[in-house]
Amino acid sequence: MAADTPPETTPRSAAGTATATAAPAGPGATTTGTATVGTAAPAGTAAPSGNGTPPAPAPAGALTPDAIGFLDALAIGLNATSPAYSLAAVIGPLVALVGVHAPGVMLASFVPMLLIASAFHFLNRADPDCGTTFSWVTRALGPTTGWLGGWAIAMTGVLVVGSLADVAVGFGLLAVGADGLADNTPVREALTVVLILLMSWLCVRGTEVSARFQNVLVLLQVLCLVVFAAVAVYRVYAGTGSLDAVRPAAGWLDPFGAGGPALTGGLLLGVFAYWGWESALNLTEETKDSANAPGRAGIWSTVVLLATYVAVAFAVVAYAGTAYLAGQADAEEDVFASLAREVLGGWDWILLLAVATSALASTQTTIIPASRTALSMARRRALPGGFAHIDARRGTPSTSTWWVTGTAIVWYVVIHRISENALADSLTALSLLIAFYYALTGIACAVWYRRRLLRGPGPFLLLGAGPLLGSAMLIWLLVESVGDMADPGNASSSTAWFGLGAPLVIVLFLAGAGVVLMLVRRAASGAFWRERPGVAPEDSVRRA
Secondary structure, X not given: OOOOOOOEOOOEOOOOOEOOOEOOOOOOOEEEOOEEEOOOEOOOOOOOOOOOOOOOOOOOOOOOOOOEOHHHHHHHHHHHHOHHHHHHHHHHXXXXXXXXXXXXXXXXXXXXXXXXXXXXXXXXXXXXXXXXXXXXXXXXXXXXXHHHHHHHHHHHHHHHHHHHHHHHHHHHHHHOOOHHHHOOHHHHHHHHHHHHHHXXXXXXXXXXXXXXXXXXXXXXXXXXXXXXXHHHHHXXXXXXXXOOOOOOOHHHHOOOOOOHHHHHHHHHHHHHHHOOOOHHHHOHHHEOOOOOHHHHHHHHHHHHHHHXXXXXXXXXXXXXHHHHHHHOHHHOOHHHHHHHHHHHHHHOHHHHHHHHHHHHHHHHHHHHHHHHHHHHHHHOOOOOHHHHOOOOOOOOOHHHHHHHHHHHHHHHHHHHHHOHHHHHHHHHHHHHHHHHHHHHXXXXXXXXXXXXXXXXXXXXXXXXXXXXXXXXHHHHHHHHHHHHHOOHHHOOOOOOEOOEOHHHHHHHHHHHHHHHHHHHHHHHOOOHHHOOOOOOOOOOOEOO
């Protein structure tokens, strides 16, 4: 790597000795003088924050080191985004907003994701902690901001796990021809709860088991999408399509073709579609070469997603035309069910299987960030110590996993009983939480490395300007979206909750609950809040 490549650092303890962060220390750790370089503190111990006071040791126990490799992390990062489900959910509303420019908006949405993925990569090199945003924001911006970032990650899991499992069940039943059961609400709800419990059990069983399962699902999902896109494009050029086909054009890649207001809404949908790749970094303490492999997996996940999303968007828009897709905007993911029949005929189960496996894989991988973040918060005393319990035999955070699972099931059942539209509104609220903690991470990267930004074009662009630009784009989307979501007419339910749109009320409720719980925890144990933000230390540099 070039000399101006951003350096890796390890956080400094209160005494000035460079120590590692909360990842399992492997054999072969090296030290230079008093500085430990490129290694990590044993998992299950709390790492100091910046130059602040180190908290008391956390409960014993360690995540399984070197359980997975780069390719496993890449598969998990891809599956966490649920490509087939995400495309199914956003393609109709996206085309309704921007027309044929949907591929261009997916390309534009990639830009902030790549910039934030770069920030995740370099922060992970300095601090390979399974809590990711929580740990890094705490080090750079302080414990209160870090706690809120961690809470946002945990709540994204709670909001989306039930919806993903519901889609997996619905499309799975359609794929095997059980349409009647798919339309039976009590049966579908019961199967969804069972599926969430099963995926959580796999998470607790072991990271290696989860990785093998995810590898199979990502291959199956991508293969099905490739077959669908290839057949759709072939039928467009062969003139055998059943809808208003239009041949693809390079101009579709222009994200500004539909105008500014439409672009704002489209970018927010795009951010939702890309969300989830950071699950690869939540497994950093369980990944070989934990300082580098998870970050690379996160970046490559966004690149693979870009190619997948743009290719499938071209195929779908070309085959179906904008009028058909815009008319299906309210159907959300069900648009792929109708498209499957139009494109593949009796082979429609291929695309249905793609969406089912996509949602199934993401149900499991979405539990990972929330559970690992809760574990990291408990190790630092930001949450009660019970959440830091790790199964001694399997090396997984069993307590935090089951807590996330239970909360997600309760949320799903309650919201689902209110209405299907309320469930859709909770997914819309998800985008605000995503933009919030992604933006915090980009800012934290620039602040943590602030003393290195002027040491060359590499550090300036990759550690400062890039992450800050990504954060600025996400903050802009966040502000615009709050204004849109305040209008009840823009919600799926179209019903005012306390005079506001349902998605905004859900976010405000979760934010308020987070603040209350934070204050309660701070009153019960203030150890975490005695940490102080710091900067990347000077005496523990390692260049890649």
